[in-house]
Structure formats: C-alpha cells, structure tokens
Amino acid sequence: MSERIVILGADAAGMSAAHQMLRTARRTGRELAVTVLEKGAHTSYSACGIPYWMAGDVDSVDDLVARAPAQHLEAGIDLRMGAEAVGVDLAARRVELAAGEPVGYDQLVVATGAHPIVPDWAYGADGRLVGGVGPVKTLDDGEEWLRRFSAAGPGSHVVVVGGGYIGLEVAEAALRRGFGVTLVTRSRVMSSLEQELSDHVALTLTRAGVEVVLDADVTGLDVSQGRAAAVRWDGGGRECDLVVLALGVLPATEFLAGSGLELGEKGALRPDPHGRVADRVWAAGDCCETFRRLAADHVFRPLGTHANKMGRVLGDRLAGGSLAFDGILETAITRFAAGGQYVEVARTGLSLDDARAADYDPVAVTTSGSTASGYLDEADPVEVWVMADRASRRLLGVQIVGGRGAGKRIDTAAAVLWAEGAVDDLAWMDLSYAPPFSTAWEVLGLAARRAAERL
Ligand SMILES: Cc1cc2nc3c(=O)[nH]c(=O)nc-3n(C[C@H](O)[C@H](O)[C@H](O)COP(=O)(O)OP(=O)(O)OC[C@H]3O[C@@H](n4cnc5c(N)ncnc54)[C@H](O)[C@@H]3O)c2cc1C
Structure with missing residues (x-):
C-alpha cells in the first residue's frame, strides 16, 4: 500500500517537497500517495516578484506563477485548493480542515509559510484593515496594490512602514509609479547592514526623493471616511493616501497550538537537517527556523531560497533519499533603482x-x-x-x-x-x-x- 504523505501549503517549500518526493520515489521504488492541502487560490508563485509587478515590470499575474494547480495535478499530486488546515491530531494522524472531512496521513509535512505582521493600528473599529492600508505578501495583496495604485491620483503619497528589503523594493515601485514616498523605519534602513553601509543606502533613497524617517515607531493612523489620511509616529507624522506594511512576517503555525509540536520563540518549527520535526512530522520553509552555520544557533530567516531547498531536501528524504539541508549564512541581496539613483x-x-x-x-x-x-x-x-x-x-x-x-x-x-x-x-x-x-x-x-x- 502507498504511504500517505500530506503536505500543508502549496508554494515554494510544499511544492518543492511534493515534486522532489515523486522524483526520488521513481528512483527508490517507494510508493507514495501525495496530497497537498492549500488554503489559497494559487500554487508555486513568486512573492519575490510582487514589488516588480507593483512597479509595472511584470505584465500579468500569470507571469509570477511557476506552476498552476493543473500542472501539479497532471504530475500525479492530489492537490486540494481552498483546503485550510485548522488543527492536527498527532495521535490519530489526522489533519482537521476548516471545511470538510479530516484528512489522514502516514507522514505530515508542514509548509504553511508565514503571515505578514499587521499591527493593531492598521485595523479600523470594524476589525477590517483601514482603506488604503495593506501588506505585500500574497498575489492577492499584489493585485490589491495594483488596484490601489491605479485608483490613486497624481500627487498621491505612499508611506512605506518598514525599512527591510521588502520596504526598499516597494519604495522603489511606488516612486517609479510617480507617487511621493516616505519610508518610516523603527531603526535604520536595511538594519541587517552595518551602520555605514545602511547610511549609504538611506542617502541613496533620500537623493532619489524618498523622505526617509529613521528610528521612528509608528503609533497610529489618522483615518478619514474609512481611509488612511496620515501616519503618526513618536514626534512626527505624514499625510498620505496609501500605507504599505512591510514589517516582516511570523510563522503560520497557529493551527498547531495544542498539537504537542514544539514551537520556537516566534512560533517557528525547528526541523533537523533532513526536515524532520517529530515522529511522522516534517517541516520546511518560512514556518521554520534555520541553522546558522557561523553562530551554530537557530534563527528565523524566512527566504524563498531556503524554502525551496528545505522542501526539496525533505521531499527527497521522505522518498528514501539522503539529501540534507546544511544551514544558512544569511546571504541576501536586493537593489533600489528609482529617482535617478541605483544601488x-x-x-x-x-x-x-x-x-x-x-x-x-x-x-x-x-x-x-x-x-x-x-x-x-x-x-x-x-x-x-x-x-x-x-x-x-x-x-x-x-x-x-x-x-x-x-x-x-x-x-x-x-x-x-x-x-x-x-x-x-x-x-x-x-x-x-x-x-x-x-x-x-x-x-x-x-x-x-x-x-x-x-x-
Ligand atoms: C514581497 C516579497 C518579496 C520577497 N522577495 C524575496 C527575495 O527576493 N528572495 C528570497 O529568497 N525570498 C523573498 N521573499 C520570501 C519568499 O517569498 C518566501 O520565503 C517564500 O515564499 C516561502 O515559501 P514557503 O513555501 O515557505 O511559504 P509561502 O510562500 O508563505 O507559502 C505557504 C503556503 O501555505 C498556505 N497555507 C498557509 N496556512 C495554511 C493552512 N493552515 N492550511 C493550508 N494552507 C496553508 C498559504 O496559502 C501559502 O500558499 C519575498 C517575500 C515577499 C512577500
């Protein structure tokens, strides 16, 4: 009888795992029945391309999708879209879904990625995001940002909250779309850089026409007719039309609370080099911590490059292979190219x-x-x-x-x-x-x- 593998999440980590499993199984002769449960409407898409889509460099959302659901089904994967896992029963080996019958497994792979951090001040009294405010995480977010950008008139102003790589890339996109841009960050721009290099990046943004606000904690919004009218921070603020939340992400593991699986400080799972988390449970991608080779510790560094490799490794391992994920160096790259500046x-x-x-x-x-x-x-x-x-x-x-x-x-x-x-x-x-x-x-x-x- 085939071993039942159930994978939660159908993006970089989950689908790398699924396809590698099938490839390795052809070599090792293992019989696997691979089911993938995905709560959203997209599979194998490039979140990394969203800022360039927002800037106008990508023609269509389809260009950001490496493999659509039909292609996974053709490959022999039982992919179920709109299937959200809301709980896991380790003893019964069963995943509970938001709707429909629970799904049983022999081996479970958690590849649910991460949620964008959305602070309380971004919500209105009705519990929904204030108009004109949103994160940049999924293709749906990207579509929403394209709509907001096209609806915004000339002279509109965008405040980007967060000075990491997504903040930088979105600031580029907004500037290239002809908006005024303010970037507000709690510490410095690209805080993973040493001070003098970070200063260089901040200066480049300023020269491009971005208003850069450092060491500022955003405390709230002024809202007019349900839409953001200004962003407020300690000692200052900026009137605006749109607010991009680029504050980082947290592991999407809340549905595992109470399951008995150990979650780290930020809620991340800690797989071993083969992707194993516990008996019959495996994990890869943004829902995980990774081993930092130089410091010999584990950190939460969600990146697509790690998610793809971790998924592939555990897929190989589950089908009888011997690949291992040997950790990270925190290598990362981005650029800012707008307003006549390039860095x-x-x-x-x-x-x-x-x-x-x-x-x-x-x-x-x-x-x-x-x-x-x-x-x-x-x-x-x-x-x-x-x-x-x-x-x-x-x-x-x-x-x-x-x-x-x-x-x-x-x-x-x-x-x-x-x-x-x-x-x-x-x-x-x-x-x-x-x-x-x-x-x-x-x-x-x-x-x-x-x-x-x-x-
Ligand atoms: C704007 C942006 C730019 C980026 N740029 C780069 C870059 O340049 N380089 C780089 O290396 N990385 C980049 N990243 C990070 C990269 O996109 C992620 O690290 C990568 O997508 C992680 O893949 P993943 O499969 O672990 O998680 P995700 O891509 O988050 O996929 C998880 C999937 O699981 C699904 N899911 C979640 N919960 C459940 C549930 N309970 N039940 C069922 N399904 C569920 C989700 O709908 C999602 O499809 C960027 C990210 C963003 C947002």
Whole structure:
C-alpha cells in the first residue's frame, strides 16, 4: 500500500517537497500517495516578484506563477485548493480542515509559510484593515496594490512602514509609479547592514526623493471616511493616501497550538537537517527556523531560497533519499533603482554584534572601490565591509553596497564562508579580471586583503 504523505501549503517549500518526493520515489521504488492541502487560490508563485509587478515590470499575474494547480495535478499530486488546515491530531494522524472531512496521513509535512505582521493600528473599529492600508505578501495583496495604485491620483503619497528589503523594493515601485514616498523605519534602513553601509543606502533613497524617517515607531493612523489620511509616529507624522506594511512576517503555525509540536520563540518549527520535526512530522520553509552555520544557533530567516531547498531536501528524504539541508549564512541581496539613483545591497555571514555574541573576536574593515576600471563608463563606486576573526583568521561576514554588478559579488564571499575559509582565501583566491568587470585588484579581494592586514 502507498504511504500517505500530506503536505500543508502549496508554494515554494510544499511544492518543492511534493515534486522532489515523486522524483526520488521513481528512483527508490517507494510508493507514495501525495496530497497537498492549500488554503489559497494559487500554487508555486513568486512573492519575490510582487514589488516588480507593483512597479509595472511584470505584465500579468500569470507571469509570477511557476506552476498552476493543473500542472501539479497532471504530475500525479492530489492537490486540494481552498483546503485550510485548522488543527492536527498527532495521535490519530489526522489533519482537521476548516471545511470538510479530516484528512489522514502516514507522514505530515508542514509548509504553511508565514503571515505578514499587521499591527493593531492598521485595523479600523470594524476589525477590517483601514482603506488604503495593506501588506505585500500574497498575489492577492499584489493585485490589491495594483488596484490601489491605479485608483490613486497624481500627487498621491505612499508611506512605506518598514525599512527591510521588502520596504526598499516597494519604495522603489511606488516612486517609479510617480507617487511621493516616505519610508518610516523603527531603526535604520536595511538594519541587517552595518551602520555605514545602511547610511549609504538611506542617502541613496533620500537623493532619489524618498523622505526617509529613521528610528521612528509608528503609533497610529489618522483615518478619514474609512481611509488612511496620515501616519503618526513618536514626534512626527505624514499625510498620505496609501500605507504599505512591510514589517516582516511570523510563522503560520497557529493551527498547531495544542498539537504537542514544539514551537520556537516566534512560533517557528525547528526541523533537523533532513526536515524532520517529530515522529511522522516534517517541516520546511518560512514556518521554520534555520541553522546558522557561523553562530551554530537557530534563527528565523524566512527566504524563498531556503524554502525551496528545505522542501526539496525533505521531499527527497521522505522518498528514501539522503539529501540534507546544511544551514544558512544569511546571504541576501536586493537593489533600489528609482529617482535617478541605483544601488545594489548584499550581505552574507554575521554582523559585528552577532559575531561578538557568538564568541568570535571580530575585526572589520570597510573598503571603497569600483565595479569596473575607472576609465570606463560602467565603473560605479562600491563599498565592501569585511569581517574576520582575529585568532583563527576565519572570514565571518561580508557586506556590499554599490552600483551595477556590485551585489552578486557577495556569492564569492558566501562560497568562502560556506567552506569555512580564511579572510586570506578571499584576499588571494583567483578572481576574474577585465576592465569592464573589475579593477585589476578586484574590490572584494582588495577589501579582504585590507581586513587580513588588520588582524
Ligand atoms: C514581497 C516579497 C518579496 C520577497 N522577495 C524575496 C527575495 O527576493 N528572495 C528570497 O529568497 N525570498 C523573498 N521573499 C520570501 C519568499 O517569498 C518566501 O520565503 C517564500 O515564499 C516561502 O515559501 P514557503 O513555501 O515557505 O511559504 P509561502 O510562500 O508563505 O507559502 C505557504 C503556503 O501555505 C498556505 N497555507 C498557509 N496556512 C495554511 C493552512 N493552515 N492550511 C493550508 N494552507 C496553508 C498559504 O496559502 C501559502 O500558499 C519575498 C517575500 C515577499 C512577500
């Protein structure tokens, strides 16, 4: 008899798991009956593309869907749309649904992702979001934002609350759509960057015409006729027409409360490297914590790149394979391109504070350079921050802020970190050079050499 696998959630983690399971099962000969329960109306979609859709770079919502429900069904997956899990009975091996009969399983995969954080002040007295206010998380949110953008008249003003990568990308989209933009953030812009690189990004936004408000806690809204008319924060405020909530996410695991499964501080599950959480229960993606290689701890870092890999690993494992997910380095990249300004932002490894907390003795140096030889038009300024451990010389972190071609250099640094290399490896490894692509001393190698000299 086929083993019954039930997967909750049909996006990056859930569908990567489902398809990998079938691929591996063909090789191992395992017989699996794969059912996926999805509460929404979309599968395998790119939330990452939503800000570019809002900006006008993507023609249709269909372009953001990698695989529609029919394609999953054709592949032999019993995909049930509009099926919301509201509880799990571990003893009876059964998932309770919001509507319909419970679904029994032999192995359960939780891939329910995360919810956007929506503060209380965003709701009106009727318990619904105030008009013109909303998060950017699902394709439905994206559609709603396109509607709001088209309805907003010239001269409308958008306040983006949150200065992380989604806040930055949405600020770009709103500015490119011709709106006035204010970005309000509780600490600094891109707070996972060190101060001087974060300052560089904030300055770029300001030069592009974005009003940047740092260290401000939003306390509420002024509402007129059911719509947001202003955003208020300690010591200030801004009149506006639209308010984008870009405050991060929390794991969508509330339906597991009382199930007996252990949930972390933010409500995230903690799978082992194969994706296993408990007997017959597995998890992947944004509903999970991930292992941080450099600090040897677990953190909540919801990203699509992790969700895809974690899903694939557990799918392989459940079908008899041996893949493992070996953790993360906190590598991330984004850009801001609007108002005549352009900046790429990338990071990998620990921050200075995290390195100290993990008992390293970190030394950090920032180096300015160029993305190409200075005599070419394509040469753009770049700043590279490199951190290494004094005693072991181990590379601990790299951050990059700069023009075209600056950001993806982070992957070279990530490769050295992954291999537990020394700062000297990054300084002296064989990196490519020709004038349109770098200076003779590639800026990443140069920055690493300066850091090595300071140890
Ligand atoms: C605007 C935006 C930009 C982003 N940009 C990037 C980027 O550039 N790079 C990057 O790496 N990551 C990015 N991300 C993050 C990335 O989209 C997520 O990490 C990824 O989608 C996580 O996949 P997941 O499958 O774990 O969860 P989700 O994509 O959240 O999918 C979970 C699915 O489970 C369903 N579900 C939830 N609860 C239940 C339930 N109880 N029962 C049944 N179904 C349920 C949901 O409807 C959903 O379809 C971005 C996210 C956003 C919102």
